[in-house]
Amino acid sequence: MSNTGSPGLIWIYRNYQNCSGCRRCEIVCSLSHEGKIWPEASRVRVFMLIPGIEVPHLCVQCHDYPCVEACPVGALSVSKETGAVIVDREKCIACGRCIDACPGKVPYIHPTDNYAVICDLCGGDPKCVKVCSEGGWNALQIVRRTGGYNFKLYAKTPEKITREIAERFYGGEIAEGI
Amino acid sequence: MRGYAGKILEVDLSSKNIRETRISDEVLRQYIGGRGLATKILWDRLGGKWEEVNPLGPENLLLALTGPLTGFAPGGRICISGKSPQSNGIVGSTFGGEFPIDLKCAGYDGIIFSGASEKPVYLLIKDSDVELRDASHIWGKGARETVLTLVREARRIFGERYRGRGLWREPSIMYIGPAGEKLCRTAAVTSKWAHAAGYGGYGAVMGSKNLKAVLVKGTGPLPEVYDLDKTVEYADKIVKANLNLDLFRRWGTASGGYSVGAELSSEPVMNWQEEWHNEESFGVDKFEVFWVKRNWGDFGCAITCLKISAINSGPFKGSITDNPDYENQAYLGTNIGVFQPDANIYLTALIDELGFCGIQTGNVLSFAAELYQRGILTREDLGGIDLKWGDAKAFASLLRMIAERKGIGDVLAEGTYRAALKINIIKGIDVTNYAVTVKGIAIGAHGIRSGKDYPHYISYPCSVQGGDHTSVAQIPVERGELMTILHDSGVLCTFTLFAPEANEALWGLLEAVTGWRITPDEWFNNMARRTLHIQRAALLLGGPDLRWNPKIHDDVPQRWYEPLTKGPFSGKAVDKSKMREYLREYYKAVGWDDNGIPASEELKRLGLEDVDRRLKQIRENLN
Numbered sequence: 001m002s003n004t005g006s007p008g009l010i011w012i013y014r015n016y017q018n019c020s021g022c023r024r025c026e027i028v029c030s031l032s033h034e035g036k037i038w039p040e041a042s043r044v045r046v047f048m049l050i051p052g053i054e055v056p057h058l059c060v061q062c063h064d065y066p067c068v069e070a071c072p073v074g075a076l077s078v079s080k081e082t083g084a085v086i087v088d089r090e091k092c093i094a095c096g097r098c099i100d101a102c103p104g105k106v107p108y109i110h111p112t113d114n115y116a117v118i119c120d121l122c123g124g125d126p127k128c129v130k131v132c133s134e135g136g137w138n139a140l141q142i143v144r145r146t147g148g149y150n151f152k153l154y155a156k157t158p159e160k161i162t163r164e165i166a167e168r169f170y171g172g173e174i175a176e177g178i
Numbered sequence: 179m180r181g182y183a184g185k186i187l188e189v190d191l192s193s194k195n196i197r198e199t200r201i202s203d204e205v206l207r208q209y210i211g212g213r214g215l216a217t218k219i220l221w222d223r224l225g226g227k228w229e230e231v232n233p234l235g236p237e238n239l240l241l242a243l244t245g246p247l248t249g250f251a252p253g254g255r256i257c258i259s260g261k262s263p264q265s266n267g268i269v270g271s272t273f274g275g276e277f278p279i280d281l282k283c284a285g286y287d288g289i290i291f292s293g294a295s296e297k298p299v300y301l302l303i304k305d306s307d308v309e310l311r312d313a314s315h316i317w318g319k320g321a322r323e324t325v326l327t328l329v330r331e332a333r334r335i336f337g338e339r340y341r342g343r344g345l346w347r348e349p350s351i352m353y354i355g356p357a358g359e360k361l362c363r364t365a366a367v368t369s370k371w372a373h374a375a376g377y378g379g380y381g382a383v384m385g386s387k388n389l390k391a392v393l394v395k396g397t398g399p400l401p402e403v404y405d406l407d408k409t410v411e412y413a414d415k416i417v418k419a420n421l422n423l424d425l426f427r428r429w430g431t432a433s434g435g436y437s438v439g440a441e442l443s444s445e446p447v448m449n450w451q452e453e454w455h456n457e458e459s460f461g462v463d464k465f466e467v468f469w470v471k472r473n474w475g476d477f478g479c480a481i482t483c484l485k486i487s488a489i490n491s492g493p494f495k496g497s498i499t500d501n502p503d504y505e506n507q508a509y510l511g512t513n514i515g516v517f518q519p520d521a522n523i524y525l526t527a528l529i530d531e532l533g534f535c536g537i538q539t540g541n542v543l544s545f546a547a548e549l550y551q552r553g554i555l556t557r558e559d560l561g562g563i564d565l566k567w568g569d570a571k572a573f574a575s576l577l578r579m580i581a582e583r584k585g586i587g588d589v590l591a592e593g594t595y596r597a598a599l600k601i602n603i604i605k606g607i608d609v610t611n612y613a614v615t616v617k618g619i620a621i622g623a624h625g626i627r628s629g630k631d632y633p634h635y636i637s638y639p640c641s642v643q644g645g646d647h648t649s650v651a652q653i654p655v656e657r658g659e660l661m662t663i664l665h666d667s668g669v670l671c672t673f674t675l676f677a678p679e680a681n682e683a684l685w686g687l688l689e690a691v692t693g694w695r696i697t698p699d700e701w702f703n704n705m706a707r708r709t710l711h712i713q714r715a716a717l718l719l720g721g722p723d724l725r726w727n728p729k730i731h732d733d734v735p736q737r738w739y740e741p742l743t744k745g746p747f748s749g750k751a752v753d754k755s756k757m758r759e760y761l762r763e764y765y766k767a768v769g770w771d772d773n774g775i776p777a778s779e780e781l782k783r784l785g786l787e788d789v790d791r792r793l794k795q796i797r798e799n800l801n
Contacts, residue, residue, distance in 0.1 A: 020482040023276070024417075027478055030399070037249060038399035039279065039477075040347070045784060048276075051370035052498070052562045053323065055560050057345075087645040099344045108344025111397035116344075132386055135421065135480055137473060150286065158345065169470040170498055177326035 003005035009083050010121065010138035011145035012129060014056060014154065016165050021046060025128035032127050040111045044128050044140075047158035049178045053165045055158045056139060057118040058128075059085060059106050062152040067118070070101035075116075083145065084121040088134075092116055104155035124133040179203050180404040181246030181691035182211070183287045187308065189301060191387050192236060194292030197309050207694060211245025211287065212257035212669035213270025213511065219290065220268055221712045222651070224261065225792065229721035233263035233379075234361055234386040236294035242367075242392070243288035244278040247668035249400045250409055250415050251684075253479035254278045255669045256288075258352075258375040260383045261362045264538070264593055264618045265331035266724055267717030269378030269643045270666045274476035280670070290748050295388040298359075303394040303630075304331060304340070304349070313390035320531040321368060321658040322498075324391060332393045337413050339514065346395070350406040353391035354381045355533020355580045361385050362591040364538035364580075364620075368530070372484075372500040373476070375618060376535025377646045379593070404693030413478070414601040419677035420480040423487025423670075426676070427473065430483035433462040435507030435522070438623070443747040444631035445667050446513040446623050448545035448551075448567055450614045454745025457517040463520045468722035474500070476671075482672060487523045494524035494782040502536075505647075505738045508623035509540025514547055515567025527645040528574055532581040537647075538593060541620030542580065543573050545594045548612050554605055561585040594620055615645055617717065617726050621792060622647020627738055628747035635757060636764045639732040640774075642713035648672060656698070660706040667709070707769060708784050711776040715789045718775065718796055728774035729800065732761055773800045 026042035034041050044058040053061035063081050068076040068085060076098060078084070092115035099116070100106045107116045119126075132140040145151070159178055166175035185198045197268060201215065209218045212355065226233050233739050241259045252607040256278035262269040281288070316324050325377030329348045336346040347579075350371060356363035384390075403409045425433070426474035439445035439455040462793050466472075467742050468487040475482030489497045498774045501521055502510070509523040529536045549555040550565040557564055561584070563575050579587030589604075590597050598613040614621055616638040624631045624647050633650050640651035641659055649666070654657030664684070665672045675681040689695050696705065721728055734752050741751040762772060769780035771786025775797050781790040 005442065018473075020471075020479075022474045022479050022482055024474040024480070033401065036399035037405070038283075039276075040283065040395075040397040041399070041677075045347055047345075047347055049368075052474065096342045096344065105345045109342065130303065135482070136427075137482070143182050169486070170488050171496070174322070174326070174498075177323070178330060 004130065008144040010124060010142050011151060012058065012063065012121070012126060012142045013141045015139050016055050016143070016161055017168070018137050019054040019056055019138045020135070021048060022135065022137070024131040024135065025056060026138060028127040028131050032122065043117060049162045049163070050174060053162050053169060055165070056160045057104070057106060057158050058105065060151045060154045062087065062103070062155055063148040064152070066103070067098035067103040067107060070097045072097060079120070082121045082124045086119045086120060087116050087118050089113070089115040091164055102155060103152065105157050106155065123148065127170060179206060180402055180459040181250065182206065183285050183401050184280050185286055187286045187289045187303075189289060189291050189310070190293045191291055191295040191299070191389060193312055196310070203556070206706060207432030208705060210249070210667040212272070213259065213663055213666035214244050215667065216241045216243050216257060216259035216270060217709045217712045219613050220259065220261065220646070221716065221789070222717055225716070228261070228716055231261050232265065232722055233261040234382060236387070238383055238386070239388070240291040240380060240387060241288065241385050243363045243669070244282055245667050245669040247283055247670050247687060248278045249394045249477065250403065250691050251478070251668060251670040251687060252413060252420065253475065253671040254477040254673050255671055256281070256368050256382045257666055259714070260376070260380055262380070263319070263382050264377040264379040264730070265644050265717055265721035266618065267642065269619070269646065271375035271378040271380055271664070272666055272669055273352070273367070273369050273373045273375040274671055275350060276477050277352050277369050277394065279400070280350040280394045280401055283398045284394055284397060285396065289392065289506055291387055291389060295384060298388050298390050300328060300389070300391040302335070303392070303507060304336060304529065305397055306671050315685070316390060318356055319369065321533060322531060324355070325351055325371075328353070328391055328393055332395070336395065336652065349393040349395035351391055351393045354384045357383035358382055360581060360583050362580060362583070363537050363593040363596065364542060364591070366535040368533060370774040371498060372530045373537055374530070376537055377643060377778065379538070381533055381535070382479050389770065400441070403519070403691045405690045406692035409687065412683045412690055416620065416674055416680045416687070419680040420674055421678065423481060426483060427481055429462050430485055430501050431504035432465050432485065432501035434504030435511055436461040438504065438508070438631070439512060442630040443628035443742065445508050445747050446544070446614070446625065448515050449513060449548040449612065450625065452629055452744050453549070453742055454747065455512055455517070456678050459517065460507070460511060462519045462602050467520060468523055478675065479671070480687065481499070481673060489520055489523055490521065491758045494520045497524045497527035499527040499530050505623050506536040506540070509537050513540060513544045513623070514573055517568070518572055521570035521728045525570055525573060525577070528577055532577060534577070534581070538575070538620045539580065539620055541614060542590050542597065543576060543593050543613055545597070546576065546590060547724065549601070549609060554601070554607055554609060554690040555586070559586055593618065610624055614737050615726050616641070617644035617734065619646060619733055620736065621645035625738070626734070626751060627742050627750045629750065630747070635734070635752060635760045636637040639734055639761065640764045642710055642717055651764055653764060653767060656702055660702050660710060660768070663706045664701060704784060708786060710724040710768060711781060711784070713787060714776055715793055719792065732774050733757065771797070773797070775800070
């Protein structure tokens with residue numbers, strides 16, 4: 001299985017330095033997917049391991065989909081239309097293998113229901129990006145997805161991303177504390 | 179009961195007993211949450227013995243209360259309250275951030291702390307799992323180490339206890355620094371970096387309870403609302419209005435450091451000896467250079483008026499803080515003669531690190547510097563510090579002395595007004611004229627002498643929160659603190675409601691969330707007044723160390739009767755002959771008698787007979 005960018009596919013580009021930490025992405029995401037404002041069930045979660053360094057954390061759609069490969073029950077599949085990872089809630093047993101397989105540890109188990117939560121790109125029209133663009137922060141932006149391997153480079157843990165940004169913002173020392 | 183989680187956590191730090199309590203629908207309908215509800219709870223529990231309650235004793239309560247709109251209105255906020263060690267009344271002091279969101283998502287509308295712990299502790303909340311934990315390893319530590327250590331510790335605990343759920347996000351945190359631990363009356367309760375509930379001095383109350391921090395992670399959704407579609411619709415109206423605030427979004431309040439002085443002539447300069455300056459070195463264009471993040475905001479906020487400043491080289495290396503915002507630019511800048519952005523950022527970062535309120539503590543610094551200027555305090559008194567206007571390093575040294583209560587720092591840690599009373603005795607000279615405070619609370623950085631800024635004669639003298647520039651008395655009363663009480667009870671950010679269409683949407687949002695139809699009429703004539711009158715009653719009952727007499731203390735600081743001597747408004751001062759008349763006009767407009775005491779019939783009309791009884795003695799003493 002691989003995704004090397006069929007025509008028409010989109011990708012959510014992320015610029016962490018621009019993130020205002022407003023979490024409007026979490027609000028619209030959880031309203032859309034859960035019918036409630038529910039930050040801990042949002043498909044995009046903003047980590048703030050050091051104040052001022054906010055990291056919107058969401059699936060990057062790796063070209064080789066290690067999470068899908070790792071699922072022991074076939075609960076994960078790739079949408080042909082969008083390239084997003086689709087979770088079959090009925091099949092998912094919340095074993096967490098997808099989390100272990102993800103280089104960025106992006107998926108997590110839903111707080112009340114037993115299934116893995118992964119961004120579905122809102123079927124190709126991501127709401128998080130809309131509010132981020134509307135506000136002019138542009139921490140999340142839609143780009144046309146072309147090429148293949150580069151996206152996986154963005155599948156990093158919040159700790160790693162935080163260290164990188166902290167180095168630039170505050171100097172390296174502070175990042176040792178996270 | 180919609181918009182509320184429905185429970186409040188009660189933590190008795192003496193017995194370590196933790197339980198949940200519920201507030202009746204009737205009380206919530208009247209007092210909403212935040213400041214209003216804090217006022218009601220404080221009055222019910224402590225009102226009968228208010229004068230004897232030591233704000234820094236175990237008998238005081240520390241409240242952290244959200245409101246129904248918290249999380250639904252853009253920019254989440256929470257109100258910190260208790261009996262204030264500054265005014266001896268009740269101050270509703272708010273900070274923004276995700277702390278209130280996590281708290282509501284954990285199932286709690288707020289926390290009430292009573293008693294005092296023998297040893298330093300912090301409270302860790304994960305939904306309904308609530309525990310007090312040892313905090314001796316971080317006691318004495320500054321903001322940076324406190325936040326990083328406790329967040330790391332909490333994430334490790336969550337990872338061990340609740341396995342297999344993926345990466346845990348950081349819990350939200352509120353904490354105190356060394357200043358709060360040492361019971362400095364100008365200490366703040368802080369969240370993130372620089373998100374401080376400064377007015378009131380609740381950092382000292384938290385310190386008196388040996389409570390270093392509260393960390394909370396809530397994994398549930400925000401509570402059910404009455405009408406979700408309408409809630410989203412009204413919140414979007416506020417967001418749209420906020421997105422139009424182009425320059426406020428770009429600059430935050432950091433454009434004020436130059437323009438409030440240069441344009442409005444209402445910015446404190448050298449302990450309010452002037453309110454005008456034209457120092458272009460202090461322009462927002464000079465601050466922008468230090469901004470590593472140009473928009474920083476709290477949960478749901480579309481304005482994101484904060485900016486993060488960081489200095490990575492030079493004499494002020496390692497300083498991290500917000501913009502600084504206007505208040506800190508003024509109080510840790512112009513008011514102590516500092517007109518360099520990097521020095522101002524350095525002092526603001528130090529204020530944050532030590533856990534102080536920038537306004538209250540900046541006011542203490544400028545007060546001390548004026549006494550030094552006048553030769554009343556000597557270099558020897560100041561432990562060798564040459565406290566010259568503009569010398570950032572000297573002010574930093576004094577700040578550390580205050581945080582440690584070392585030497586003169588022990589006196590200044592009492593806040594400007596109480597420090598003045600002590601220095602009166604030590605020096606045998608009346609220095610209270612140099613204390614720019616109202617009822618023990620240093621005035622926010624908006625003067626009235628030029629007549630160009632938003633506060634007026636009565637704004638501070640009649641405020642139930644003293645010098646608090648966020649809660650000022652105004653005529654018409656709808657534009658003053660009766661409106662602020664709704665913001666602080668909601669609890670939401672006043673800045674998000676600047677645009678008239680945003681403030682208009684507030685009433686619709688309140689109904690959509692709670693299902694209660696509260697009209698402006700009902701709010702201004704009944705609901706807000708209950709909170710206002712109880713706060714006024716508590717302020718006048720005061721004690722145990724100080725009490726306020728409205729005939730004396732409903733007044734602007736003496737300094738403002740002195741004319742400005744520089745700038746286009748030279749010669750302007752407060753006209754004492756008009757003061758009485760303005761006071762009476764305001765008293766009448768809010769239902770207070772000629773002496774400024776909430777009128778008996780007004781209190782009875784609102785069902786506040788117990789407040790009326792408690793004020794009887796005060797009325798008799800004044801007549």
